[in-house]
Amino acid sequence: MTIYGKLLTQEEIIQVAYPVITTDFEGLTESAGLPFKDYVVKNFRIDDKIASDIELSVSENVVLMQFCVDGTFTFKNSDSKKTFSFGNGQCNIIYLPKGNYGITSFLSEINLISVYLSQDFFFRQIQQVNPAFMIKSTNLFQALFSKNISITHRLKNILNEIVNCEFDGHLKILYLKAKVIELLILQLAQHEEEKTISLKPEDIEKMTIIKDLIETNFNEVYSLSYLAKVAGTNEQYLKKHFKILFGNTVFGYMLACKMEKAKEMLSTGKHQITEVSEIVGYKHATHFTTAFKKFFGYLPSLVKRSL
Structure with missing residues (x-):
C-alpha cells in the first residue's frame, strides 16, 4: 500500500511520505513546521484499493476548498458526526471550525487536492468577489454550496499548475496566491451558472x-x-x-x-x-x-x- 502527499505553501514545496493509513496531521498550523498564513495546498494520493480512515486536526477555524480529482470519499466531523460526501470529479467549499475531522470510505484509488484558506483570507476574497456568498455561521461545519459542483477541465488545469509550480521565492508566492484566488472565483461563478438552469x-x-x-x-x-x-x-x-x-x-x-x-x-x-x-x-x-x-x-x- 502506498500513500503519499504534497504540501505547498507560500514559501516552499515539501514532499511528505506517510507510511501508514491512519495519520494525525497535528494541526495545519504545525504541519511540517510550516506557518499557516493565508493558505495551504495539500495533494494527497492513495494508489491501492483500501478502506480506512485518515484523521485530521485543525487548530484554528479554516475554510477548505476540497477537490476530489479521482475516487470517492467522505469528509466527516469527528465530534458532530456530520459528513460531506464527494464523488469522482467533484468539489465544494467547506467551513471547518477548530476541531477533529476524518477522511473515510476509500473504495478506490484516490487523488485529493485540499486548499485550506485562513478565515481572514477567505472572507477578504469573498467580500470582493460576491458578498452574497457568506458562511451562515462561523461555528458550524457546513458547505458553501448545497450540492457539490463538477471539477471542470479549467479547474483541473489550475490544480495541475499549482501542484507543479516551478517558480521559486517571491514569484512562487505571487503565482500560488493568484491561482488559489482563481480557483475560488471559478467555483463561485460555476455555482451561479448552475443555479440559473436546472437540468432534469x-x-x-x-x-x-x-x-x-x-x-x-x-x-x-x-x-x-x-x-x-x-x-x-x-x-x-x-x-x-x-x-x-x-x-x-x-x-x-x-x-x-x-x-x-x-x-x-x-x-x-x-x-x-x-x-x-x-x-x-x-x-x-x-x-x-x-x-x-x-x-x-x-x-x-x-x-x-x-x-
Missing part, C-alpha cells in the same frame, strides 16, 4: 452518456450530429446542456480527454511521444505536440525530461 434527471443522464462515450474513446473525434443521435436529442440541446453540466464544450472535453490521457502515458516513461500521439488519435506527432503545448502551456518532451 433525464437531461443529466443523456449528457452523462455522451461524457462516458468520449472518455472511453478518447482517440475518436465524434461529430455533434452523431453524439446528438446517441443521446436522442438535437445538436443545440447537446451543446447547451453539456456545457452547463460539465463546464466545457463537447469538443473542448474531447480535447481535454486526449491531452490528459497523453500526459498520463508520458508520465509513466514507458511511451515515446510519437507513440502517444497515435494512441490519442493524432496522425502527425507535430500536430499533437502543438496541441499539447497549447493545452498545458509546455511541450510533451518536458514531461519526459522531468522523470
Whole structure:
C-alpha cells in the first residue's frame, strides 16, 4: 500500500511520505513546521484499493476548498458526526471550525487536492468577489454550496499548475496566491451558472452518456450530429446542456480527454511521444505536440525530461 502527499505553501514545496493509513496531521498550523498564513495546498494520493480512515486536526477555524480529482470519499466531523460526501470529479467549499475531522470510505484509488484558506483570507476574497456568498455561521461545519459542483477541465488545469509550480521565492508566492484566488472565483461563478438552469434527471443522464462515450474513446473525434443521435436529442440541446453540466464544450472535453490521457502515458516513461500521439488519435506527432503545448502551456518532451 502506498500513500503519499504534497504540501505547498507560500514559501516552499515539501514532499511528505506517510507510511501508514491512519495519520494525525497535528494541526495545519504545525504541519511540517510550516506557518499557516493565508493558505495551504495539500495533494494527497492513495494508489491501492483500501478502506480506512485518515484523521485530521485543525487548530484554528479554516475554510477548505476540497477537490476530489479521482475516487470517492467522505469528509466527516469527528465530534458532530456530520459528513460531506464527494464523488469522482467533484468539489465544494467547506467551513471547518477548530476541531477533529476524518477522511473515510476509500473504495478506490484516490487523488485529493485540499486548499485550506485562513478565515481572514477567505472572507477578504469573498467580500470582493460576491458578498452574497457568506458562511451562515462561523461555528458550524457546513458547505458553501448545497450540492457539490463538477471539477471542470479549467479547474483541473489550475490544480495541475499549482501542484507543479516551478517558480521559486517571491514569484512562487505571487503565482500560488493568484491561482488559489482563481480557483475560488471559478467555483463561485460555476455555482451561479448552475443555479440559473436546472437540468432534469433525464437531461443529466443523456449528457452523462455522451461524457462516458468520449472518455472511453478518447482517440475518436465524434461529430455533434452523431453524439446528438446517441443521446436522442438535437445538436443545440447537446451543446447547451453539456456545457452547463460539465463546464466545457463537447469538443473542448474531447480535447481535454486526449491531452490528459497523453500526459498520463508520458508520465509513466514507458511511451515515446510519437507513440502517444497515435494512441490519442493524432496522425502527425507535430500536430499533437502543438496541441499539447497549447493545452498545458509546455511541450510533451518536458514531461519526459522531468522523470
